[in-house]
Amino acid sequence: MTTSTKPIHGAQTRRTARNWLGPIVVLLLLAFPFILSLLSGQPVDTGTPKFWQGMLIQVFILAVFAMSYDLLMGYTGILSFGHAMFFGAGAYATGILLKHSGWGLAAVLLAVVGVAIVQSVLIGVVSLRVRGVYLAMATLAFAQMFFILAQATDLRAITGAEDGLHGIPVPDWLNPTDQRLTFYFVALLFMVIMYLIARRVVDSPPGRVMVAIRENEARAQMIGYNTFGYKLMAVTLSGVMAALAGFMNALWNLNATPDVLSVETTINALLMTIIGGVGTLIGPMLGAGVYQLLGYWLNATFGPRWPLIIGVIYILLVLFVPYGIVGTWQLRRNDMRAGWARLIRPLRTGLEADTPGATKK
Amino acid sequence: MVAYLRRNTALLVTLGIVLAILLWMTNRYEPKVTASIILSGLTLGALYFLVASGLSLIFGLMDVLNFAHGMLFMMGAYLGFTAYANPRLLLNTLPLVLALLGGAQVGRWLGGMLPDKLKKPWLDTALHLALFVLSVAVILFAVRGFNVQPLVANSATAAGGAISTADAQEAASLYIPRLLWLTLAGVLLGLGLSRVGPVATRRHTRWTGALIGVGLVAVAIAIVPLRTPAETFLLSVSSNIRFVLALLVGLVAGGALGALMESALIRPLYSRPLYQILLTLGVSFVGTELIKTIWGTAGFYMDIPAFAAASGEGCPSPNLWSWFSDHCASIDVLGRPFPSYRIFIIGLGLVIFIAVALLLQRSRIGIIIRAGVQDSEMVQALGINVRRVFTLVFALGSALAAVGGVAAAPFLGVNLGLGAEVQLQGFIAVVIGGMGSYIGAAVGALLVGMARAFGDQLVLSGIQLPWMDEAIRMSPSIARASTVLIMALVLLVRPAGLFGKKE
Amino acid sequence: MTNILEVDAIHTFIGQFHILEGVSLAVPAGSITALLGRNGAGKTTTLRSIIGLNAPRSGRIAFEGSDIHGKTAYAIASLGIGYVPEYRAIFRALTVEENLRIAERSKKDLARRSDLIFGLFPDLKRFYKLPGGQLSGGQQQMLAIARALVPENRLLLIDEPSEGLAPILIESIVDALRQLSAHATILLVEQNFRMASILADRYYILDDGQSVHAGQMADLVQNRELISRYLGAGYAAAVAAPESPAVMPTAQQGA
Incomplete structure (x- = not known):
């Protein structure tokens, strides 16, 4: 009944006009280590530049994770509370294979994708039989199952039980400590590729069906779409992306602990999505950045209990800024511009009093 | 008869499966083992019921799935444990809360005397935003430097070791100003709250509300000099009385938290269903972090109260009746001792089940709740203030969960894993029983409890299939994970659950 | 007028x-x-x-x-004001009596109006203890109207x-x-x-x-x-x- 008015394709329709923005951001991110090195006067692979590369690597990984979550929640309207299971399974699969199988990185990557497809299709087929809160509960329960299994002592030889996997071997060229800069570029490339894939999907006809399902599933079904198939596709795509983020996370941290499978991981994805803006691709990525930097700052200021503050911020956002940064911007862009225009009008008229028609614009 | 059978196929099939398992168990295990598995199952079932019933009632009436329910259970456990074993923490924090609440009551009354609306709407918004910000600032100022850690560190537990109460708590000269500042913050908050919402729906608190507010502040201040004597007194009385006190603290705190949560956070979101769950998840997160902030990350053990802790001569009690007089820690069940505190939990679950069932069936409020489950809009159109009933049911459900937490504390311990664990089992119970059905919640909880007890036994004793030389033994985690599979099965076969209505 | x-x-x-x-x-x-x-x-x-x-x-x-x-x-x-919505929106899980009681605004409403209600709809008296969901369509409609009559609307x-x-x-x-x-x-x-x-x-x-x-x-x-x-x-x-x-x-x- 309540037709949501989430801002979605505002960005898309005007995208052509702002096509230059994305490449510029990417270029800036490429140049970032060197700029920081210049500013701080330290070599690019030590000290401050190295530290901030680390921060951004984490942001890139989280950004992909959050974006994959929003493909489900924001675009298809599937509220899953078990997204950590894909992220965590990706991380664990990476760790287990690198540690125990002796496969190369590329083979592991393919295997992670394969595992993620199998996992998300299975989970999807079961949980997509129900909707709304039932689905949220079902996915939460499945995620908890993985969380419990990861801690089970029976599988200690493989998963490391409650300690998790540590000292995952990665190729020397990608060592996150010694080859930080390389890792930085790889992570950035990873994020850009994932974004382009997601963008492609969202703008394609199936992507529009996903949005139609979110708006009114019965209607989409009536028009003749096999909504179950599309939803399964969304779950699978989102699951694979999350698993790849988990893959990167395992490489970056050189470990996979039960934490990556916990509810907190899902909540983090939710947080980043809500902060950035539901139903957009840029939003969750921006949210990941804000979350990571805010977390760093809050941790420095308030100590280890900083998630309490993040949690309160999250509640306030849900209550008062439900569309997040990007969504609110898209909704209020015109208001804001009008507001700015009103504010600077006196200035303009003062400055440009002699150019007739200047204030008309 | 045939129609009845057809309508209740799922129920009958479930009953059949349960019976078959029972029969199989009686063949496989000795009767005394079977009996204690069943009793363990009932114990867990009673606890899960306290979570599931609230979840189900709240969902049934207002379509809100409360992901913070496990947190409320855990909060109940921590608060109950505190009242039971470490009352000084409660005595030193309760006045702070009372002062804030009392101030808010007074503030709402004052707000009623202000002009209804300022000339410009944005001025109105700005004013109450300013009031909120100001009150938060005053709260932060009021509690600056308040150190809760030494209060938590009581003798037997916590890493800090024993710190005497005299050292742990603040002098009245330092503490009373905090209360006054918090009262001020409360007044500002109340003023802000009284101005929220469209003018027509603002409700002004009468002077009795303000009187209650003043009373609360007075009580808060009155507690201050009594903190040390009250602690001494509380620790000197019997553990049974302290346990009853703990249950009461859980009941009241759970109810208050639930009511607060519904009226302040969930109410604005009834028109945005998806966001309600996002919000409750956030509340759960914040609540858990709050618990970590106050009580630390290490767990506690709560002693079993005296009525179920006696040992020595004549123990274990030969039967339930003699337990009433000898209070042994365990009761003999078919030749095997079973912890009597768990029997108490079963009894508590049963009493609450009956009490709530009577409330639902016999009282006017029960009629309203059952009607609201079907069509809350129509209930409102009959002239009944459904929103107030919503708050009440949310409070009731939260109180049940919190009481469950207190009851569970001596059995499961007081730790941070508690919330997520019972929440998961509660969800599974509700899905099995059917969302919105009270009986369904009870049956689902019982089934989950039984499955857990049975599964634990099975994985521990090992599974040996005919062609195996040796039984496969597993850790209890596997049994925990397998209850999830039961839920998946139910979702696949009958998404509405055993007792749920079809859409 | x-x-x-x-x-x-x-x-x-x-x-x-x-x-x-x-x-x-x-x-x-x-x-x-x-x-x-x-x-x-x-x-x-x-x-x-x-x-x-x-x-x-x-x-x-x-x-x-x-x-x-x-x-x-x-x-x-x-x-x-009494509201009788379309599709006979009675409370199916409640008995006829409870369906009427819930509409009371004071304790004695139902007693006061029972003559009027049961005079108009004698069926309701017969099925007083039956769940509303088991009534026929017509009886449900009568119950929905009767419910609006309990208080003096x-x-x-x-x-x-x-x-x-x-x-x-x-x-x-x-x-x-x-x-x-x-x-x-x-x-x-x-x-x-x-x-x-x-x-x-x-x-x-x-x-x-x-x-x-x-x-x-x-x-x-x-x-x-x-x-x-x-x-x-x-x-x-x-x-x-x-x-x-x-x-x-x-x-x-x-x-």
Whole structure:
């Protein structure tokens, strides 16, 4: 009944006009280590530049994770509370294979994708039989199952039980400590590729069906779409992306602990999505950045209990800024511009009093 | 008869499966083992019921799935444990809360005397935003430097070791100003709250509300000099009385938290269903972090109260009746001792089940709740203030969960894993029983409890299939994970659950 | 004759849809007023706006002279307005007794009104302890009306009481409503034009969310052009054959 008015394709329709923005951001991110090195006067692979590369690597990984979550929640309207299971399974699969199988990185990557497809299709087929809160509960329960299994002592030889996997071997060229800069570029490339894939999907006809399902599933079904198939596709795509983020996370941290499978991981994805803006691709990525930097700052200021503050911020956002940064911007862009225009009008008229028609614009 | 059978196929099939398992168990295990598995199952079932019933009632009436329910259970456990074993923490924090609440009551009354609306709407918004910000600032100022850690560190537990109460708590000269500042913050908050919402729906608190507010502040201040004597007194009385006190603290705190949560956070979101769950998840997160902030990350053990802790001569009690007089820690069940505190939990679950069932069936409020489950809009159109009933049911459900937490504390311990664990089992119970059905919640909880007890036994004793030389033994985690599979099965076969209505 | 209810140019939105675009009504006390119009004209939304379930965004609603716009539904209802929604929205899980008890605004309401209620609907007394869900369609409709009679409501908003009922049952509902009008003013939404024309003193016609026509029912019955313009040709044909039973083809959308 309540037709949501989430801002979605505002960005898309005007995208052509702002096509230059994305490449510029990417270029800036490429140049970032060197700029920081210049500013701080330290070599690019030590000290401050190295530290901030680390921060951004984490942001890139989280950004992909959050974006994959929003493909489900924001675009298809599937509220899953078990997204950590894909992220965590990706991380664990990476760790287990690198540690125990002796496969190369590329083979592991393919295997992670394969595992993620199998996992998300299975989970999807079961949980997509129900909707709304039932689905949220079902996915939460499945995620908890993985969380419990990861801690089970029976599988200690493989998963490391409650300690998790540590000292995952990665190729020397990608060592996150010694080859930080390389890792930085790889992570950035990873994020850009994932974004382009997601963008492609969202703008394609199936992507529009996903949005139609979110708006009114019965209607989409009536028009003749096999909504179950599309939803399964969304779950699978989102699951694979999350698993790849988990893959990167395992490489970056050189470990996979039960934490990556916990509810907190899902909540983090939710947080980043809500902060950035539901139903957009840029939003969750921006949210990941804000979350990571805010977390760093809050941790420095308030100590280890900083998630309490993040949690309160999250509640306030849900209550008062439900569309997040990007969504609110898209909704209020015109208001804001009008507001700015009103504010600077006196200035303009003062400055440009002699150019007739200047204030008309 | 045939129609009845057809309508209740799922129920009958479930009953059949349960019976078959029972029969199989009686063949496989000795009767005394079977009996204690069943009793363990009932114990867990009673606890899960306290979570599931609230979840189900709240969902049934207002379509809100409360992901913070496990947190409320855990909060109940921590608060109950505190009242039971470490009352000084409660005595030193309760006045702070009372002062804030009392101030808010007074503030709402004052707000009623202000002009209804300022000339410009944005001025109105700005004013109450300013009031909120100001009150938060005053709260932060009021509690600056308040150190809760030494209060938590009581003798037997916590890493800090024993710190005497005299050292742990603040002098009245330092503490009373905090209360006054918090009262001020409360007044500002109340003023802000009284101005929220469209003018027509603002409700002004009468002077009795303000009187209650003043009373609360007075009580808060009155507690201050009594903190040390009250602690001494509380620790000197019997553990049974302290346990009853703990249950009461859980009941009241759970109810208050639930009511607060519904009226302040969930109410604005009834028109945005998806966001309600996002919000409750956030509340759960914040609540858990709050618990970590106050009580630390290490767990506690709560002693079993005296009525179920006696040992020595004549123990274990030969039967339930003699337990009433000898209070042994365990009761003999078919030749095997079973912890009597768990029997108490079963009894508590049963009493609450009956009490709530009577409330639902016999009282006017029960009629309203059952009607609201079907069509809350129509209930409102009959002239009944459904929103107030919503708050009440949310409070009731939260109180049940919190009481469950207190009851569970001596059995499961007081730790941070508690919330997520019972929440998961509660969800599974509700899905099995059917969302919105009270009986369904009870049956689902019982089934989950039984499955857990049975599964634990099975994985521990090992599974040996005919062609195996040796039984496969597993850790209890596997049994925990397998209850999830039961839920998946139910979702696949009958998404509405055993007792749920079809859409 | 004073008006018990006055609705003045209300605009109501459901979600982002503008459903009522200026509806004005005046319901004289003691009358039966029929609200007519095609499917989707906004009749149900008008009733829901009055009772406060879909509060109008603008306009004025006055009940017995005092403004009720902006009040919550329960506050409006407790002023003395009873609402009988379409599709017989009784509480299926509650017994007949509980369905009636829940409507009480004070303890003795049901006892005070039981003669009236059971005089009109003797069936309800027979099935007093039966769950509402097990009643027949007609009995459920009677229960829905009876529920609105428990408190002393001075205005009843009744939405499509004849919908989906057998002819014989419609007759008894018509009888009941006629007797009821001695106790309360009725604003009736009805697709069954013959039933409306038998019962009502006055009518309002809604079209596309606006009130477009009003007058005495006796005049409307004569005006076939008006009927077929706003209510569809089916209506007009039905009026032409007065000997046909009270059941009629319900108005077809866009017919």
